[in-house]
Amino acid sequence: HEVVTLWYRPPDVLLGSTDYTTSLDLWGVGCIFIEMVTGTPAFPGVRDVNDQLDKVFKVVGTPTEDSYPGVSLLPQYRPHRLVLYRARRLSTAFPKLLDIQNAEAMATTFLQVLPSRRISCDTALRHKYFGDLPQLTFNMNPERSIFSIASIRSATELNNSAPTNHQHPSRDRIRRNN
DSSP states (O other), X not given: OOSSOGGGOOHHHHTTOOOOOHHHHHHHHHHHHHHHHHSSOSSOOOSOHHHHHHHHHHHHOOOOTTTSTTXXXXXXXXXXXXXXXXXXXXXXXXXXXXXXXXXXXXXXXXXXXXXXXXXXXXXXXTSGGGTTSOTHHHHSOTTSOGGGSTTOOOOOOTTSSSOOTTBOHHHHHHHHHO
């Protein structure tokens, strides 16, 4: 149950699942993606597993047998200790996701409570969030640097003058003028 740092641990593992598949890692990728966009951890639990679950469920919703068949069979599932939250759009908790085109959609595909609904690595690479990257990016030797592709440059911070490939220029302009 401690295969991943608490803040990046998916709800299924927090509830006692020992079914460790790539879906566990992809939840963590979603948390890190949000952290990279917002500059702060997505779900910074401070006390224990219950506190961590509460932080997660406030955003993605508390699972029930209807939304997560079999959740009540997980060893640490204690419905009397859980507040029943409704799922909400990630941008309501992390508004900066709206500053980057397709970022909320990308994060949502990772942060699915039901592990089988989390996006796969291959599908994530084909997500429209990456749609403006050169095709060469997806076929390159893994030992080559992505920066060896001439059209790829390091992204600037959101408040700098030139938007990156994934920033929405009009939203960036609004942020810069504030």
